[in-house]
Amino acid sequence: MYQDLPALTSAVLGLSLRSFTYLDGQDPVLHDVELEVFPGSLTVISGQSGSGKSTLGAILAGLLPRHGMDELVGTISVAETQIEFSKSSTPRVDVSQWARHTGLLPQDAGHYLSGIRGTVAEELAFSLENEGVPREQMHQRVQELAQKLHLEHLLERNPQELSGGQERLVALAALAMSEPDVLVLDEPLAGLDQQASAVVSTMINALRAQGTAIVVLVDSVRAWAHEAASLWSLEQGTLKALSSDEQEQQDKVTKETSRSVPEDSRVLLSLNSVNLAYPGASRPAVQDLDLEVRAGQCIGLAGANGSGKTTLLKAIAGLLTPVDGRLETFGDSGLLLQNSSDQLFERTVLREVSFGIPKRSPVQQRVPEVLAQLGLDSYAQTHPYELPASARRLVALATVLVRDPEILLLDEPTEALDEVGEAILQEVIRSELERGGAVVLSTHDGDFMEATAHRVFEMS
Amino acid sequence: MPRTINLHPFTILAVAVAVVTMTTAASHWWLSCAVLGLCLFISGWAGQLKKLSILSGVMLLPTFLSLLLIHGLVSRDESPAIAQWGPARVTVHGLEVALSLGLRTAVLVVVGLLCGLLIDKHQLVAAIDLSPVPPQLGYLLAATLFLLPQMAEKQRRIGEAQTLRRMGTGKGITGWFQRVRLRAVPLVLASMQDAQDRAVHLSARGFPATATRTRLRTVPDSQVQRAIRWIAIVVAVLGPVLILVLVLVQLGSK
Numbered sequence: 011m012y013q014d015l016p017a018l019t020s021a022v023l024g025l026s027l028r029s030f031t032y033l034d035g036q037d038p039v040l041h042d043v044e045l046e047v048f049p050g051s052l053t054v055i056s057g058q059s060g061s062g063k064s065t066l067g068a069i070l071a072g073l074l075p076r077h078g079m080d081e082l083v084g085t086i087s088v089a090e091t092q093i094e095f096s097k098s099s100t101p102r103v104d105v106s107q108w109a110r111h112t113g114l115l116p117q118d119a120g121h122y123l124s125g126i127r128g129t130v131a132e133e134l135a136f137s138l139e140n141e142g143v144p145r146e147q148m149h150q151r152v153q154e155l156a157q158k159l160h161l162e163h164l165l166e167r168n169p170q171e172l173s174g175g176q177e178r179l180v181a182l183a184a185l186a187m188s189e190p191d192v193l194v195l196d197e198p199l200a201g202l203d204q205q206a207s208a209v210v211s212t213m214i215n216a217l218r219a220q221g222t223a224i225v226v227l228v229d230s231v232r233a234w235a236h237e238a239a240s241l242w243s244l245e246q247g248t249l250k251a252l253s254s255d256e257q258e259q260q261d262k263v264t265k266e267t268s269r270s271v272p273e274d275s276r277v278l279l280s281l282n283s284v285n286l287a288y289p290g291a292s293r294p295a296v297q298d299l300d301l302e303v304r305a306g307q308c309i310g311l312a313g314a315n316g317s318g319k320t321t322l323l324k325a326i327a328g329l330l331t332p333v334d335g336r337l338e339t340f341g342d343s344g345l346l347l348q349n350s351s352d353q354l355f356e357r358t359v360l361r362e363v364s365f366g367i368p369k370r371s372p373v374q375q376r377v378p379e380v381l382a383q384l385g386l387d388s389y390a391q392t393h394p395y396e397l398p399a400s401a402r403r404l405v406a407l408a409t410v411l412v413r414d415p416e417i418l419l420l421d422e423p424t425e426a427l428d429e430v431g432e433a434i435l436q437e438v439i440r441s442e443l444e445r446g447g448a449v450v451l452s453t454h455d456g457d458f459m460e461a462t463a464h465r466v467f468e469m470s
Numbered sequence: 471m472p473r474t475i476n477l478h479p480f481t482i483l484a485v486a487v488a489v490v491t492m493t494t495a496a497s498h499w500w501l502s503c504a505v506l507g508l509c510l511f512i513s514g515w516a517g518q519l520k521k522l523s524i525l526s527g528v529m530l531l532p533t534f535l536s537l538l539l540i541h542g543l544v545s546r547d548e549s550p551a552i553a554q555w556g557p558a559r560v561t562v563h564g565l566e567v568a569l570s571l572g573l574r575t576a577v578l579v580v581v582g583l584l585c586g587l588l589i590d591k592h593q594l595v596a597a598i599d600l601s602p603v604p605p606q607l608g609y610l611l612a613a614t615l616f617l618l619p620q621m622a623e624k625q626r627r628i629g630e631a632q633t634l635r636r637m638g639t640g641k642g643i644t645g646w647f648q649r650v651r652l653r654a655v656p657l658v659l660a661s662m663q664d665a666q667d668r669a670v671h672l673s674a675r676g677f678p679a680t681a682t683r684t685r686l687r688t689v690p691d692s693q694v695q696r697a698i699r700w701i702a703i704v705v706a707v708l709g710p711v712l713i714l715v716l717v718l719v720q721l722g723s724k
Contacts, residue, residue: 073670109674121667124675125620126612128592128687135686139599140676148686170616184675329630345634351663352627355656366635395663409635 021046022191022223023070023112024087030069033079039065043084043249045242047192050218053225054234056252057244059400059428063227064117066244067194070225072108075100088112089191106140112192117200117399117426119181123169130172131156131165134184151187158220159183159213173315175206182213186222193217194225199233201348201425203314203454207233229400229428232457277340278417278448279303279326284335286318286325294333295321301467303417303448308439310463311452317469319452320348323419326450341416341447348421350406351395359397360390363408373412380412384434400431411438418442420451424458436462472517472587478691479594480601484702486585488709493577495710502573509580518587526580533579534572541568591615596687605678621661628656 025045029038039062047053057063068074075082075095082095089111093101115122127133131152138148156162161183164176172180178198185193198214199207218224226234231241231252241252279302286296296318303309311319324330325337327345347353356362363381367373381387384404389397394405403426410418423435439449439462453459459466475482493505513522542564549563595615598608629649632638638649 071674073674105670105673106676109676113674114671116667116671118667121664122671124672124677125668126595126609126616132592132686136677137675139684139686140679142679142682142684145684145686145688148684152686170620324630327634329633347627347631347634349627351660352624353631355628355632355652366632366637395659413635 020048021087022049022089023047023225025070025084026086027069027082027084029081029083030065030075031081032065033076033081038247040069040247045070045249047223047225048239049191049221049223051223051239052214052218052234052237053223053240053242054228054231054238055225055242055244055249056228056231057428058430059229059426060398061244061428062247063244064196067114067196067225067227070192070194071112071114072103072105073114077102106137109137109190110188111190112194113185113188113190114194115178115181115185115196115198117196119178122181122184123177125169127169129165130161130167130169130180133169133180134165134187136184137188155183155187159186159216173206175202175209175315178202178206178210179213182210182217186217190222192223192225194227196227197229198226201422201454204456205314207454275307276305276446277302278305279340279343279450280336280338282336284325284332284337286321286330287333288321288330296325296469299335303450305416305446305448306443307465308443308449308451308463310459310466311450311469312459312466313452313469319469320421322469323421323450323452326417327419339417342413343417343419344410344413344415345419346407346410346421346423348425350399350403350426353406353409354394354402357393358391359386359394359405359408362394362405363412365409367412373414376412376414380408383411383438384408385430399426400428403427404431404434407435407438416447418447418449420449420453422453423451424453424455432458473515474590475516475588476690478689478695478699479589479597481691481695481699481702482585482589484699484706486581488702488706490578490581491706492709492713494574495713497570497574499570499573502577505577506573506580509584513584513587516588518584522580522583522587525583526576529579529583530572530576533575534568537568537572537575538565541565541571592687593689596685597689599683599685600689605683609677621657624660624664625653625657628653628660 023046025043027040027043029042030040031038043066045053055063055066065074069082069086072088074080077100080100081097082100083097084095086093086095088108093103095101123133124136127136134152134155135143135148138151143151152165153162156165159179159182161179164172164180167176169177169180182193182195182198195214198210202210214224226238228234231238235241242249243252244250281299281301284296284299285294286299287294299322301309311322313319321330323345325332326339327343329345354362356365359381360377363377364374367377378387378390381390384407386401386404386408389401389405394402397405403423407423418439420435420439424432427435439451442449449462451459451463489505493502510519510522513519542560543558549561551559551561552565553560591612595608595612598611599605629638632649632652638652639645640648
């Protein structure tokens with residue numbers, strides 16, 4: 011268990027930001043932000059999607075402001091050096107030098123990995139290779155770090171074949187290889203099952219124990235509040251210290267009153283001894299599965315990464331045919347995929363939600379209605395890629411809802427959603443159930459599962 | 471389980487280049503056949519015979535057919551015809567030309583494919599990284615070799631998402647074109663976004679290196695291999711010139 015280090019007074023990273031404006035922005039995205047980070051400390055910054063968390067993370071990691079483009083007014087103190095930014099001068103930052111003091115792990119950890127190395131050991135050594143560190147020394151440092159962070163078993167694995175949790179561990183270790191004073195982690199536990207979350211948390215604690223300061227950017231402080239040295243909320247572009255009342259408010263989980271489902275309600279989905287396998291796979295992903303879902307029911311699929319939750323949802327949606335057993339649906343189904351960006355193809359939100367719907371179809375009339383239901387009407391003419399992650403996830407949900415499915419299938423629906431988005435999602439599920447539909451969802455978010463599912467089906 | 475050759479990738483490539491240039495310059499059917507036979511033998515030893523045969527067949531069959539059509543069937547040379555169907559006539563000379571060109575092309579294709587199957591991609595990238603060429607070249611090759619499969623996976627996921635929205639589900643050649651059209655734009659956009667997202671982190675990890683760079687991976691090399699590479703390069707450059715000179719001398723003496 012992590013224990014607080016003796017108080018060390020000198021900050022390893024300091025930010026005094028008066029304003030930050032993007033090149034094409036009218037108003038500052040961030041203003042009046044004061045932050046100091048101390049060795050071995052855990053600083054948690056929460057904020058809604060689009061609040062500027064990622065921008066703040068990129069500023070701390072030296073990736074913003076882009077030289078000659080964005081405008082930052084303020085000072086950043088890093089490694090006993092104070093860098094002044096003003097309207098008239100934006101010093102050019104050597105990103106690789108900065109990364110030796112402050113590193114950033116993006117939410118999609120895969121983006122941090124080079125993607126061109128054959129083993130995890132090589133991936134860990136990537137930054138050392140670019141520094142020209144002699145091979146023997148690199149080998150030693152990789153072994154030492156792997157031992158310290160309990161990653162020895164992964165060293166010879168192909169980075170392309172890692173699970174989501176393992177990928178995040180490797181990215182975190184690769185980040186730690188340069189021994190930076192500060193690590194900025196953007197949603198480090200998002201999309202991980204309980205076991206993977208515990209391993210990542212253990213690694214974070216191990217890094218803190220070495221004296222590395224950790225700054226975590228999250229939607230909700232819930233999982234971090236008990237360990238954090240300081241808790242902040244990013245609201246309207248500025249940082250505010252979270253009071254204990256506000257922390258409690260964020261800790262609170264909206265628990266809906268359990269709705270009873272009539273036992274004689276219509277069966278919408280039935281699976282009998284179903285086996286599912288991907289083409290060419292040596293063994294089935296799902297074996298001998300029995301499940302019945304009735305109108306008005308919300309079923310939660312639980313289980314570790316790789317237990318077949320996504321496979322089952324794809325099979326119900328008709329993307330995969332069972333190799334054995336009987337799968338019957340008695341109504342249209344619609345599936346929200348895990349990765350929103352794979353589900354978006356058009357240049358505006360309006361066109362995106364209308365994609366694939368014939369022009370004269372009555373379904374077209376539902377488009378504005380669905381956009382309003384999800385609070386997206388003001389984004390109708392915006393490019394989906396320009397939206398904050400939470401709104402983008404809701405656009406993907408809108409593309410499913412517009413077809414009015416009777417069986418709503420949601421794969422990790424809370425991933426990338428902020429609290430407002432999560433409330434909208436809960437409302438969508440409630441209205442789907444009230445109108446006699448059914449919902450099957452898979453999630454690692456235990457609180458959300460508890461709040462929404464009538465029954466949890468454990469996949470093994 | 472396929473076997474790999476524990477040689478420096480540049481050694482394999484240098485020998486391959488020498489073999490292709492010499493075979494092409496010599497232009498003897500028996501030499502081309504011998505090289506092809508040797509390639510099949512090596513691929514059999516490496517456990518890659520089936521793969522090499524299928525890939526070569528897919529590439530060479532249309533090549534041979536087109537050469538036969540151009541030189542064998544509609545040849546305008548004056549040599550006596552073996553068979554004739556209206557304007558199409560098969561001549562001995564036409565068949566000889568088609569076979570000779572086909573065999574030379576076959577050597578190029580089969581040797582190239584064999585190199586692709588024998589050389590470990592990661593070893594090749596490491597060898598390029600450790601050579602004095604700009605680091606971007608190694609990354610470009612690596613990105614092409616390793617990110618293409620990732621793009622294929624992304625394309626599959628986009629296809630799934632479009633199927634869910636009942637788009638791109640047509641059958642036959644029209645359906646195929648529709649799928650290509652529908653997937654192309656999101657695939658390019660997503661790949662560009664991906665490249666942009668990766669680029670900032672690559673910079674943060676010191677890529678491209680400004681000074682000397684090293685690699686954790688070792689690439690096997692030796693004095694003997696270095697000598698073989700030099701000899702192969704000399705043969706690849708001077709061999710065809712020597713053959714040309716010999717041919718010219720022979721023609722002159724006649």
